[in-house]
Amino acid sequence: MGFAVIALVGAIAVGYALGGSWSRLTSLHLRWRRFVVAAVVAQGGGALVGVLGYGDPRHTYVVGLATSALCAAAFCARNLRVAGVPLVTLGLISNALVVAVNGAMPVSVVAADRADVPVIDIAAGHDSRHEIADSRTALRFLGDVIPVPLPARSEVVSPGDVLVAAGLAELIVMGMLRRRLDE
DSSP states (O other), X not given: OHHHHHHHXXXXXXXXXXXXXXXXXXXXXXXXXXXXXXXXXXXXXXXXXXXTTSSOHHHHHHHHHHHHHHHHHHHHHHTTTSTXXXXXXXXXXXXXXXXXXXXXXEEOHHHHHHTTOOOHHHHTTOOTTEEEOOTTOTTGGGSBOEEEOOSSOOEXXXXXXXXXXXXXXXXXXXXXXXXXXXX
């Protein structure tokens, strides 16, 4: 999460530094925005159901993630011509794919160690959204394998997370510059 926030704040700074404006970004025409809201609700709802003890947390996470991915895919498909959306789409697909084949996001212990991120809850099975990557992990390279040692809160991210952050950053910068480039 910290990685994405840094990417987004950096994108806003770059947008302003290049003469862009927030009003240009907010006037960007994105179709089917309600699907973004539905994607967030589906993923959050799946997590909430698991936390409240209704059913198997891993199952509710996967169902919530799948529903969220379908909603995000609908939004992305409708907006593929918008700068940044193709990268976001590719990142979401790679994250959904690795979770779908494994049942949870695999986390590299080596990457977690490099970022100084504890994996004790994952190893103990207390985190239904993640699992320790091992020799049986399918598509391991798409899991959380990139250490991000941040000062406040280190994390381990996936290549899909990097693509999503890069796509959102591109969307923000190009959206802030949009009319200026068109003039």
